[in-house]
Structure formats: C-alpha cells, structure tokens
Amino acid sequence: MAIDLPPVIPPQLATPAQVSAYSAVSAAEVSAVINGTNVRVLGNSYLADADIKSILSSAKTPAEGIINLTKQYYQSGHLLVRIRYAREGDDVVVYVEQLTLSDIRVEDNIRPHFEDLIGDSDLSISEFDRSRILANLKAERGGYNYSMSYEETGNNSVALVMTKAAAEDYDSTDFILEANNKGSRFLGRYFGLAGLKHRFESGTELSLAYQTTFTEFGDALDGESLDQFSLSIDHPFVSGLYGVDLSYVEYSREPSVTLVQTGFCLLGLLGCGTTTTVTTVNLDAEILQAAFRGEQIVFSSVDSRLSVTEKISHIDSTLEQAGTSSKLLEETYQVVDIGVKYQKARYKTEELPAAQLNVGLNFLAGFGDGGTLDNYDNYQTAYLAQYPGTTPPDVVPAARTAEFLALQPSARYMIRVDDDTLLSFSANGQFADEQLPQQQQFVLGGMNTLSAYLPGVLVGDEGYYINASLEKTFTWSDYKISPSVFAEYGASWFNNTNSEFGETQSIADAGLRLRITFSDALFTELVAALPVYDDVNDSDELSALEADFFWRIRFTF
Incomplete structure (x- = not known):
C-alpha cells in the first residue's frame, strides 16, 4: 500500500x-x-x-x-x-x-x-x-x-x-496486447485487443483500447468485421472517484434469412402455392455509449467497507441493412444507475479461516423514446396488414422500451480453506419491469458464465446466474499456476409476452479453469466445460451454441 x-x-x-x-x-x-x-x-x-x-x-x-x-x-x-x-x-x-x-x-x-x-x-x-x-x-x-x-x-x-x-520499479505506462477466442453474442470467435493504460502523477488514470475480430480464422458465425474503440479516464478527488467512459463499436454481418412468399390466386383457378428462398442480408451496426461515473466511500475500516456508486449513461444503438435508409434497430436512450457495495473480511484465526463477503445492489432507471423503441402498436398494425389472421410476435425490437426500472443484485463469498486454496460462491441477477433495450438485456454464455456455450446462449430481460468454484494456486518464483473446478447454473426470460419467450429457460454446466501468470507481464487462461442440465425451448439451437473450450493470453509491457 x-x-x-x-x-x-x-x-x-x-x-x-x-x-x-x-x-x-x-x-x-x-x-x-x-x-x-x-x-x-x-x-x-x-x-x-x-x-x-x-x-x-x-x-x-x-x-x-x-x-x-x-x-x-x-x-x-x-x-x-x-x-x-x-x-x-x-x-x-x-x-x-x-x-x-x-x-x-x-x-x-x-x-x-x-x-x-x-x-x-x-x-x-x-x-x-x-x-x-x-x-x-x-x-x-x-x-x-x-x-x-x-x-x-x-x-x-x-x-x-x-x-x-x-x-x-515504478512504471507509469502499461502497453497491453491480448488474443482470445471468447466469442461474441453477435459475431466472431477470435478477437484481438491492443490497449494502453497511463497513470499520471496527479492520480489521473487514462485507458485506451482497440478490439477487432479475426473472421478468417473461422467460427465467425455470420460476422464480417468488427472495430471497437474505448476510452476511460478517472481521477480520485477528495469527495470520490469520478470518471468518464466512452465506447464506439461498428460491425458488419451477413446473416442468411428465409423468405416465404405466397403464390398469386385468381378466382380459385390458379394454385395458391408458396415459394421459399434463402438469401443473404448485409447488416451494419453502430453502438455508441458514453457514461459519467462516480464512487464515494461511506465507511471503511480494516475489515469492512461501504460505498455508493452512480452512473449516467447515454446509449445510441442502430442496425440497418446496407444500402438502405431504413433502420431495423434504432435505440437511443439514457440510464441512471445508483448502486451500493459492501465488503466484509474476516482474517485468519486459530479457530476460523480467512473469508470475505462482497455484496452489491444496483437500481437502474431508463428514459428516452423514439426510433424503434415504444413502437409496438405501429409494428402490430403493419404486421397484421401483411399477415392477416396471424398473431404478431411480441418479443421484437418495437416492443422494447427505454422507460424501465431494473434491479441488479450480486454477491460473492470466498473462504480460504488452505493457505493456497480458495472456495468461492457467487450469484448475480437482473430483474426488470419491461422489455429492455438490447444493450440492457441479461446475457449468459461465454468464458465467464455458462462456459460450455458461446455468448448469447441465454438472453432475456431478466435472469440470474450462480457459480461455485474451488481453486488451488501453486507458486514458483514469479510464476503462479491456478487450476480450478467449477459448476454453474443460469436462467433467463423475457417480460410482457404470451409466447414461449416468457418461459424460464435454464442451463447448468461444470468444468475446469486454468490460470497462469508470470509477474505482471503475462496472463493466460484456459476454460473447458461440459453441459450438465438444460431446460430450453430449442434444443437444436442450444447444441449449435456449444463451445469446445475458451482461451485468452494477455501481455503487459
């Protein structure tokens, strides 16, 4: 310290x-x-x-x-x-x-x-x-x-x-290079990141990063390109830690879609058949996020700490078909996030091992309108005009709203069962009152949640995630090798729907994780998991999203 x-x-x-x-x-x-x-x-x-x-x-x-x-x-x-x-x-x-x-x-x-x-x-x-x-x-x-x-x-x-x-041996600047196969909810499996972190003598910290995907390595889903830029800067003032986060993402996809067209009917003399065609659609997306955040210490002692956080975000997310002026997705809104964090530590005694409890609760309120948000009535009218006698889907971009309230609880309990062995339990969730904009949805899957599957295996307005792990750390000189076993369970569902999307879908898996660090210069991680249980609506889609393993390697200079 x-x-x-x-x-x-x-x-x-x-x-x-x-x-x-x-x-x-x-x-x-x-x-x-x-x-x-x-x-x-x-x-x-x-x-x-x-x-x-x-x-x-x-x-x-x-x-x-x-x-x-x-x-x-x-x-x-x-x-x-x-x-x-x-x-x-x-x-x-x-x-x-x-x-x-x-x-x-x-x-x-x-x-x-x-x-x-x-x-x-x-x-x-x-x-x-x-x-x-x-x-x-x-x-x-x-x-x-x-x-x-x-x-x-x-x-x-x-x-x-x-x-x-x-x-x-102080160094004020870190240069970061990372490669991984974490995957993405929307596109790509292999990613590269280059970043810089600089600490000024005044206490200000500046972080810059650029991330892209390597579609030529395969497993890119229908993705074509990705460029993501991010900037963060914060400073510890007397009253608290305050900062600004900026992020800009643009990506392109070429998904294949199936078109079903009804044949022409004339007084019953000609057949009314249907024609099914598969075509490729070029989609371009942009996501801009800007946020001002702060954190204040309310209470602190040698074994406990209480702080409050606040964050005001502006999100502008669009998705459009290349070469057209119509937007398939246009969500512009703001979110106010107020949170509280509590940490309690127990130091090792002759009777009890060391342990730590972290709990948090965030309250989110969204506001804003326009674009494809809050537009379900118009969508429903247009859908029925095109497909009379059918039931319009109710989990669509037009059914989402920026006027929402949400709670995000989280908790983690860690107990050191031995000097180099850590048993950990964690849980987090999201509970909301409406269908949420895309960037606010609860998403599971990937390297850190439900690791037997790719990101986006479970998506909803609400959901929860539970994890238990046991990790052992071996230390040799500047090397630390930390193998662990884990089991995890997650669930999600959508709000305000009469369809199967409103049903709770859940998945469980178990696996192994290996972390290796060398000083502050190298960090690498391998994760492999197998499905244990599932209760989902589409088993074929679930199987298609299974992942063999995840890895990442990061160099810091």
Whole structure:
C-alpha cells in the first residue's frame, strides 16, 4: 500500500510531574495482578473493565500487559490513544491518554484528503481509513509511497508526519496486447485487443483500447468485421472517484434469412402455392455509449467497507441493412444507475479461516423514446396488414422500451480453506419491469458464465446466474499456476409476452479453469466445460451454441 494506516503509538514512561497530574484527575481505576505485581489502569474510557482485566491477567509480565493493552486500543479502532506508565511503590500505574490530531504534514496534493481530520479529539481507524482510500489510490498511481510518524505538538496533541518516497520499479505506462477466442453474442470467435493504460502523477488514470475480430480464422458465425474503440479516464478527488467512459463499436454481418412468399390466386383457378428462398442480408451496426461515473466511500475500516456508486449513461444503438435508409434497430436512450457495495473480511484465526463477503445492489432507471423503441402498436398494425389472421410476435425490437426500472443484485463469498486454496460462491441477477433495450438485456454464455456455450446462449430481460468454484494456486518464483473446478447454473426470460419467450429457460454446466501468470507481464487462461442440465425451448439451437473450450493470453509491457 502506498499509504497505510498510521503506526501504533508506543507506550511511554511517565515523568513524576505527569504521575501527579494523572493521579489528581483520574478517579476510576481497573487493576489486575501480573506475576505478583499489581497493575492499575487509570483514564480508561473505551474498553470494558472485564476486557482490561483479561488482557492484563493473561500477560506474563507487566511490560507484556502494557504492550498488549496498547495493541488492544489500536485494534479496537482508537488511533491516537497513548499509554504512559510508571512505578508507584510496589505497583505499576498505567495512564490512558486520548490525543488530538493537531495537523497532518504532507504535500499539497495529498493533504486535502485528510484535512477534515485535523482537530479530531478521538480519531478512529474508520475515520482515517475513509480518507486514506482515495489518497492511497492517488499515491499509487503517482508512483509514491508514504511512511508515517508522529510529532508532539503539546497539549496532548500530535501531528501526523507523512514522508514521501518514490516507489521502486515504478512504471507509469502499461502497453497491453491480448488474443482470445471468447466469442461474441453477435459475431466472431477470435478477437484481438491492443490497449494502453497511463497513470499520471496527479492520480489521473487514462485507458485506451482497440478490439477487432479475426473472421478468417473461422467460427465467425455470420460476422464480417468488427472495430471497437474505448476510452476511460478517472481521477480520485477528495469527495470520490469520478470518471468518464466512452465506447464506439461498428460491425458488419451477413446473416442468411428465409423468405416465404405466397403464390398469386385468381378466382380459385390458379394454385395458391408458396415459394421459399434463402438469401443473404448485409447488416451494419453502430453502438455508441458514453457514461459519467462516480464512487464515494461511506465507511471503511480494516475489515469492512461501504460505498455508493452512480452512473449516467447515454446509449445510441442502430442496425440497418446496407444500402438502405431504413433502420431495423434504432435505440437511443439514457440510464441512471445508483448502486451500493459492501465488503466484509474476516482474517485468519486459530479457530476460523480467512473469508470475505462482497455484496452489491444496483437500481437502474431508463428514459428516452423514439426510433424503434415504444413502437409496438405501429409494428402490430403493419404486421397484421401483411399477415392477416396471424398473431404478431411480441418479443421484437418495437416492443422494447427505454422507460424501465431494473434491479441488479450480486454477491460473492470466498473462504480460504488452505493457505493456497480458495472456495468461492457467487450469484448475480437482473430483474426488470419491461422489455429492455438490447444493450440492457441479461446475457449468459461465454468464458465467464455458462462456459460450455458461446455468448448469447441465454438472453432475456431478466435472469440470474450462480457459480461455485474451488481453486488451488501453486507458486514458483514469479510464476503462479491456478487450476480450478467449477459448476454453474443460469436462467433467463423475457417480460410482457404470451409466447414461449416468457418461459424460464435454464442451463447448468461444470468444468475446469486454468490460470497462469508470470509477474505482471503475462496472463493466460484456459476454460473447458461440459453441459450438465438444460431446460430450453430449442434444443437444436442450444447444441449449435456449444463451445469446445475458451482461451485468452494477455501481455503487459
């Protein structure tokens, strides 16, 4: 960590003048006998008397008892509690002092994060840590580490002195190259990515990336080309981490479609046959997304953290047939996303292993109209005019709306069953009140969800996903090899439909995953899974979407 928690204030020997002053103002005391010596504690206002007696009684010497008592105040969250001690006859008298933070001495770009703490007369670890998190991020990105010490400023107060030093082997820029066969919901199986990440001394981080597909390698579905550009920039301000994300995607497809045409009828004299033809349609798509995001720390301590997030997005997605002016899909809308994240850690003890719980909940509200959104009445009228006496489909782009509400819960529990073995359980879902725009749909399949199938094996307005895994890590020098086994289950469905698309479709699979890392320079991953269970409407389509395995390799320079 670039900025850690301040150190424990060590116990100090009290002067005779201090002994007289403490004895005059301290009435209540807690005492315990340590190896024949009576130890009296004065000035306690944080710990229970029983806890103090237990700490002292378990010590072998008065010195050990004083040290353990100092640690207990710190571990209980009291950052600036100092203990003084002195001999008084046959007793050892311990005086507990609460100090005030009079100043924080650090350069100007870090100081604003801690200014609210100056003057705090009972500074806690959680108060300091809440300010520390974003300051630490700024220091890490800037390539600096800070050591800490205290300086007496009189009147039971201290200044926190933060000394800056350059981090060893720091590199402010990462160049990233990646190849994978993750596949896509729309096109392609093999992808390449080139990216750059730069950290400025001010704490700002800039990320740029370009991704394309290699259709010549095969398994491209009906895809022809893909160009995806993305840019992200964020900065840790005193009030929170704020950033902007921009993404532009354009791709081309040439799907084959079946056309059924009814024959011409004349007074019943000629037959009314049908003609079926298969043709290729050239489709061009563009997706533009822009978002402003933020995150604020509400509470933080050594074992828990609570934060809130917000994101305002603009999405403009179009799909049209090449050479025509009509748009098959045109969705332009905005989304407001408010979320909360909570993290709770348990450190390893003699009785319990280390564990961590992460939970989150996001509330999304969409707004906007026009294009193909909220246009089902017109679609229905046109459909019935062309196909009289039939039932119009109700899961189509025209039935989607930008006026929606959605909840996205998530949870993950990790327990370290051994020093290098991790058992993990995770779940996430999406629940909405309407048919959603394409970019907001719940999609499963691919390398990270339902890995026996390609991306898009399950798609819906709502759904959920559950995963359990057991991972073992082997370390040799700079290499880490982490094989794991996993099982997963997912389901999805569409809203506001009387068709089979409204039914819950579900899939389960199980498989193996292998991760290999070398320092920070190389990361590669292999995933293979087999179907275990399915309850879907179209078994033939499901079989066509089965994947043999997934891989990716990433180099960072």
